[in-house]
Amino acid sequence: MDRMPGLLARAVACLLLAPFAAGAAEPGTWALKPVARPDMPSGSAAANPIDLFLAADHRAKGLTPAGPADKRTILRRVTFDLTGLPPTIEEQEAFLRDESPDAYQKVVDRLLASEQHGVRYGRHWLDVLRYADMDERMVAAPGIHLWREWVIRAINDDVPYDQFVRAQLTGYRTAERTQMSATGFRSRKEPRPDDLFALGLLARGAVFRDGKGDGELAMAAVETVSSAFMGMTVACAKCHDHMYDPIKQRDYYSMKALFDPLVVRKVTLATPAEMVAAGKAADEADRRRAAIQGPIDELVAPYRKRLHDERVAMLPPDVRAIILKPDRERSAAERKVADDYFPVLRIDTDKILEIMPEADRKRYRALQAKLDSGGGDPGRRGPSLPAFWTVEADPVRAAQPSYILTSGDPDRPEKKHPVEPGWPFGPEKPDLSEGRVEAFSDWLTAPENPLLARVAVNRLWQWHFGEGLQKTPSDFGKLGGTPADPALLDWLASEFAARGFRMKAIHRLIVTSDAYRRASEPPAEFAGSNNAADPANAYLWRFPLRRLEAEPIWDAIWAAAGGLDPAVGGPSFDPAGGRGGMGGGRRGGPAASPGTSRRAAFMVRGYSTSRDVVPVFLQAFDVDDGRVPCPVRTRTITPPQALFLMNGEAIERATERFAKRIEDESGGDLAAAVDLAYRLAVARPPSPTERERSLAYLDRDPARLKGLAWLLLNLDEFLFVR
Incomplete structure (x- = not known):
């Protein structure tokens, strides 16, 4: 639809998006109102539009914003933010030497161009899309990592967000899925071969059910797709009409009917x-x-x-x-x-x-x-071939009616209550001629759809600042409340669409704002009044102090130790007992293969009733198992985390490597070793007092470098970004 001739495209868009205008009158449906680009606030000399909106909020609330963070702090912050990794010594030195006005912009561009950026934000999106390597009876477990790799590549290639969504629903990035031959014969276009892996989003929901029809695939698709891309809790209407939002039980099962014909199909990936x-x-x-x-x-x-x-x-x-x-x-x-x-x-x-x-x-x-x-080669019939489970529409199932399931059991349909394929807030009778999911995908990814851009940019904002402008990123309904700054959210949404739904453009806009580059310490003379006016820092008068998630902590430990493997892609690994692993592993799990100092984004996760799948390290640092979408990671500060970092077998190995590294690279000069250790661990040199105390602790004994390394990996400053 996005490439139709202008008048036709606008006519179809008006037809598909008409329900939004009606829905806007309902209480709690502010998110369904069309996105209107607001006027820029005046009264500030800020160059970044984000700062113009926030400056207006500051004036209205009587807030005095903090000043800019120093160069070392902002380099560590943005490097962890955009790649999940700490800045190297070389990157630190290069940025400190660069006095040009665009020095920071060049750092941002370098980080966005790094393949590690896709690893970082792929992990964010896969939380929302409930990625798991295994989940009890999940059919698509073999090869599911290829879906994760598709997401990482799409982010690195800056695939427009509407295409990113559309490909995972239909296998096509474009809304043009058919073509006309010179003889007037219309046929299906061949999709990009690699977009086969995007359909892992839907295949992930299929489970083995003793030969019965797999209704769970459709239900999983409704829950994941509606929360991830629509920001609506449609799943709450599974058993009864939504208690707060204008979503009926019939809406839920109409949306389920979109996915009812889908079945999984195994594709062998071999020559x-x-x-x-x-x-x-x-x-x-x-x-x-x-x-x-x-x-x-x-x-x-x-x-x-x-x-x-x-x-x-x-x-x-x-x-x-x-x-x-x-x-x-x-x-x-x-x-x-x-x-x-x-x-x-x-x-x-x-x-x-x-x-x-x-x-x-x-x-x-x-x-x-x-x-x-x-x-007799028991149980083995030669080398297994790599495979991937995708989805396709089964014509037989497409011809079968869909029903409301008050019990939620696919085997107990209410045959007195049939439903037609559709979706909440959509047209009453959508055109399904090109396919059910295809019709829904066209509606969802239409530029005029107010949910598409609002939900996406709010997630990006949340991943940069720890909290979205809309605090509940997967619930834009009545219980989710309203955004802290609705005008800023709408401006970002309209800008996102204007820039072709390029996520990197929004990342660049956010991290180059004054709001992002502020110090996390409040201005001393205004701290009391600021905290009284805005104790939650909703208007970002300072940068929010945040604990790193599990994956960057793991990566930072092995980056300091000099043993992090930055390779991108491949099956997930299990650190239990593996060389370079974090130790402890998981109870009852098999031993890991060597080389487990890979980035933690590739660490196994999932669920089983018979054993722990998620490694103990990830569990301790609040990683979900992927059974349900995770829009916001919990960030706890708990004794098991401290005990793990203090006494874990992994820390023992990491500190040994870290100590050897700083001794070798400093040539045995303990003063230089102390300086190097701080720069590797927290991206700054030690203060004079820290240097003096460190040397006093070492007492000219290189063997005590291991204790210093252990101490640095247990600093609050190591675990937090400020």
């Missing part, structure tokens, strides 16, 4: 030669296995049959008749009965061994030991 080689390897493995498995099956068969017959004889006559009937002769209802009784009739190996004579039992164990030793 033809690799697939042929894998097939040959599987054949060879099958031959080796059959040579041993055949005698095992022959030995076990009579005992298995005996136990099976005994269990069948105990069944009710009608069930026994179904079980004894050949499968191909069973009706659909009879197959369901047989499937339901499968767990009862399954014969486990231990039961067979119980009734075997000792001689047969010894023979069985000998054959099984040979199979287990690799003689």
